[in-house]
């Protein structure tokens with residue numbers, strides 16, 4: 001059975017996050033940040049020069065698979081509308097609706113991406129520990145979309 005865990009990046013150095021991943025026995029990191037430009041060592045689209053090391057490279061060297069999926073992030077528009085106004089229950093609903101019905105501005109539908117992960121959790125990653133990764137420093141499931149999508153994943157894994 002696939003196991004879901006999650007953690008955050010804010011205020012943590014890559015080595016510190018790596019050791020959290022090791023403690024949790026993580027096999028696959030699923031980075032679900034909408035925006036990943038800074039801090040630079042957590043930007044999966046660049047590779048820092050030695051002695052600096054990008055976090056995604058560090059993970060790979062430690063045999064932890066890294067996957068970045070921006071479209072499972074919580075879109076800025078939704079964050080502005082609900083989170084910045086403190087409306088957390090609406091924020092969760094709007095995010096779940098985005099994942100199940102959303103279409104990005106280039107026409108990409110989000111649902112097939114979500115379904116693709118459900119398939120992966122049933123086959124290639126079925127015995128793995130998956131860590132959902134976000135920037136925001138909360139361990140409270142009311143306040144970050146990484147918890148909301150874990151609930152959705154579990155619900156859809158159970159339903160068929």
Ligand SMILES: [Zn+2]
Nearest residue numbers: 134136144145
């Ligand atoms: Zn978050």
